[in-house]
Amino acid sequence: GIQVEQSPPDLILQEGANSTLRCNFSDSVNNLQWFHQNPWGQLINLFYIPSGTKQNGRLSATTVATERYSLLYISSSQTTDSGVYFCAALYYNQGGKLIFGQGTELSVKP
Amino acid sequence: DAGVTQSPTHLIKTRGQQVTLRCSPKSGHDTVSWYQQALGQGPQFIFQYYEEEERQRGNFPDRFSGHQFPNYSSELNVNALLLGDSALYLCASSPGVSGHYGYTFGSGTRLTVV
Numbered sequence: 001g002i003q004v005e006q007s008p009p010d011l012i013l014q015e016g017a018n019s020t021l022r023c024n025f026s027d028s029v030n031n032l033q034w035f036h037q038n039p040w041g042q043l044i045n046l047f048y049i050p051s052g053t054k055q056n057g058r059l060s061a062t063t064v065a066t067e068r069y070s071l072l073y074i075s076s077s078q079t080t081d082s083g084v085y086f087c088a089a090l091y092y093n094q095g096g097k098l099i100f101g102q103g104t105e106l107s108v109k110p
Numbered sequence: 111d112a113g114v115t116q117s118p119t120h121l122i123k124t125r126g127q128q129v130t131l132r133c134s135p136k137s138g139h140d141t142v143s144w145y146q147q148a149l150g151q152g153p154q155f156i157f158q159y160y161e162e163e164e165r166q167r168g169n170f171p172d173r174f175s176g177h178q179f180p181n182y183s184s185e186l187n188v189n190a191l192l193l194g195d196s197a198l199y200l201c202a203s204s205p206g207v208s209g210h211y212g213y214t215f216g217s218g219t220r221l222t223v224v
Contacts, residue, residue, distance in 0.1 A: 004152075031210055041198050043153075043215035086152055095166045096143065096209040098202070100152030 002026055004089050006101035013077050013108050021072040021104045023087035031090040032063050033098070034072050036083055043086065046072070077108045114203050114216035122222045123191050131186040131219045135203030141165075142184040143213065144176060147198040159184050160207045188221075196223045 003026045013019055025032070031050045035043040047054050047061040049070065054061055058077075063070040074081055084105050088098040115134045123129050135142050141160045145153035155168035159178035173189045182203075188195055198220050202213040 030208065031212065033212055035215070040217055041147075041200075041220065042217040043200065043202075045212060045214060048212040088152075090209045096141070096158050096204070096207045097155040097166055097168065098143075098145075098153075098209065098213060099155070102152050 002091055002094060002099055004087060004099050004101040006085075006087060006104050008104060009102065010105045011107070013106065015077060015079060015108055015110050017077050017108075018073070018075045019077060019106070021074070021085055021087075021106075023070040023072070023089075023101055025068050025070070025087075025089045025091075027068075027091050027093070029065065029089045030092050032070050033088045033090075034061055034070070035086045035088065036081075037086060037103070038083055046085075074106075077106075079108045079110055082106055082108045114201055114214050116199075116201050116216040116219050118219060119217065120220045120222075122224060125191055125193060125223055127191050128187065128189045129191060129221060131188075131199050131201075131221070132183065133186070133201030133203075133216060134183045135201075136214045139203035139205050139214070140182050141204045141207050142178060142182065143202045143204070144184070144186045145200040145202065146170070147200060147218070149197070153200055156186070158207065165207055191223045193223050196221060 034046040051065045084103040088100045143158040144156040147153040157167045
């Protein structure tokens with residue numbers, strides 16, 4: 001069935017370290033979004049990235065649509081990067097429904 | 111430019127009661143979708159509204175219903191509340207139903223059913 005899988009489920013880093021989060025999806029996507037969920041529950045959009053590479057400050061993302069995966073890179077991590085990161089896929093045959101992965105919980109220690 | 115606003119932020123209800131959650135979309139967005147997020151899980155799609163009609167529905171019972179108003183704002187209604195309905199309810203808005211240009215989410219309403 002239609003799935004979105006994220007890895008790792010949990011990640012603990014020391015401040016200043018780099019990390020890579022992975023998102024695998026099971027079919028062709030119309031769009032792929034990465035979100036950061038803050039402690040108050042709000043999903044903050046990081047990237048819309050159905051293909052290619054985008055960068056925004058210390059964060060960058062790459063989606064390889066033909067191989068059905070996306071990567072989120074966080075460089076020089078800060079404690080404020082802590083939280084849960086979700087990827088969500090918009091599949092062509094699923095209309096406007098975003099399908100979320102289970103998330104990666106990131107904890108950055110000072 | 112206001113983003114997506116949801117009210118209330120927190121709510122406690124008793125099993126069997128009914129609840130209404132509200133959402134105002136981001137300026138320029140005409141489509142509203144609702145998601146339920148249980149603790150420790152990713153959000154699950156409930157339904158999407160466009161042009162005041164339900165356009166798409168996820169795997170949720172009829173106890174979950176909604177409405178969209180001419181100003182694009184939306185309500186989510188849940189009847190006969192169950193303990194399992196306790197969750198964070200997120201509203202997302204987008205320009206158009208396809209979602210191709212991405213979704214903007216609100217801060218959510220945290221519902222506790224006791």
